[in-house]
Amino acid sequence: MNDLLALPVVLPLLGAAVSILVGRSRRAQRIVGVGVLVALVGISTMLLVEVDRHGPLVSRAGGWDAPLGITLVADRFSALMTLIASSMLLVVLLYAIGQPGAERNHVGFQSVYLVLAAGVSASFLTGDLFNLFVAIEMMLTASYVLITLGGRLEQVRAGMTYVVVSLIASTLFLAGIAFVYASTGTVNLALLAERIPELPDGTRMALAALFLVVFGIKAALFPLHFWLPDAYPTAPSPVTAIFAGLLTKVGVYAIIRTQTLLFPGDLPVGLLLAVAVSTMVIGVLGAIAQADVKRILSFHIVSQIGYMIVGLAVFTATGLAAAIFYMVHHIIVKTTLFLTGGLIEHHGGSSRLDRLGGMVRTAPAIAVLFGIPALALAGIPPLSGFVAKFSVLAALTDSREWWALAAGIVVGLLTLFSMVKIWLGTFWAPPTEDLDGTPLPPGTEPFTVGRPGAPLLMMIPTGVLVAAIVAIGLFGGPLYELAERAATDLLDPGIYLLANGTGP
């Protein structure tokens, strides 16, 4: 069973290579891509079941022990994240195959997508800080290619900003690894968890702060979030959907992993709480000011990341369980919303609110597919967002953080406001501008571009995700209990250390 750990990393890389080799036949490429991701979902499920029953799994590459070898570790948190990530990757790939766009026009799309999958899985399953760096770089390089796919000027410009900011974050990460190695002599997470508490206070706090900054850039925390709304909206919809769902969550995963395993209690509680609350507030205020569906959704990513980090900031079992549950909920909801954004753009020809209108009559299916995730994002029962937000707010109440609680409630209301704004602009009111920007007289009937509705292969994956959102909302108990078990593991690293062969 331990040998299964390497598969989520190796299988997509092999698939990427095969995908290039069979590049002439699009059908073969699709079979390879979908096949690999289906296998990945299966393996992740097996890993999660095994880890939940028997504790963390550890695999040492090449048989070499730490600190010389690279270890892959799967505990409940990692296995859950890997499962959700592979499911999202599969669903979005099916959507991309159905969309007349990026996947059909570029031979390398499937291959780069599989490299992204390998990078995401590797960053969730790694037990080594430098391997985390390599995995994140693998993921980022694939994302650089995907975000500039098409080579249009706006994409190149957005891509430039994104690549430069990510490279700066990577350089800081490298410096952080250098400092950690210089002070402790290892980069293996389990060994670090033992050696870091022996360092002087100031060094520990500096290292914790440096890693918070590095992963905060990746996760789009305030004040490091500026790159996200500029870079994400210009990519094709399935690409933005997978970025929104996964890339920032890898940053949040890294923050949670390092702050619980390596630096528990080294950062002042107020700092993390202040950062998280500002992220929530700034994100939603930015979303309200926008007039384009994708930009509004991108700002919401920033805002929701704040909710997850708030769960980490209170550092209790309920807080961490809420953060983990929120991550799962948000990955699914955000991906669905961006996929629906793609459907809106496919049907209405634009993603600007003033050029869309009246789609509740011309495309009622898309209206439903948007309405449910939008309400879930805002936290309306009985959807997944309600359970997630409620658990975060309950954790805040338990820790008596009243300001954060008030901010969380207000931000939830403002999120609902901006979702309603999208609904009014896209589905309810008639369009006020033509597709090229000339104003229309009021009362114009809504028009459709291309075929009404959208291809089945775009609607069905979105529908599956919407069903998942409803299911988590109604039957989320087992998932929440899994999150609670994962959170207790995070707070008590003894189990992790024991599995790695180190520890008390």
Next chain:
Amino acid sequence: MSILLAATAAGLFAIGTYLVLQRKLSRVIIGLGLMSHGGNILLITAGRRGRAPLIGGADPSDFADPLPQALVLTAIVISFGVTGLLLALAYRSWLLSDDDEIADDAEDIAVATEEHHDDEIGDAATLETDAVDTIDVDEDAAP
């Protein structure tokens, strides 16, 4: 760790940061390269100094620490690949627009100067009065 290496790394980071804040992408790329080399120097100096860590070269306790050197090799290769991608982006931008400046986001500027109106929330009957772009300064009913 010698003061010279520390100063070198600091200097590279400083120059790299200055360059990264420039407008032209070609300067930013050079700056990123310098910053990543600063990081690599930090990583090398994190390990012990000594003889080259080759099998049969000398007594193993005299060896330099090989682990950070392996890490630096990986980091150099990664930054090499991404620099290649950035250069391709710069070239593409130059082909398309004869310039390789990092542009301000047009949407950000539009939102900041309030060129958008929340028409979809307002009443349909008031839509026409929102399109005001001339200001009557001296109240004589002419712009």
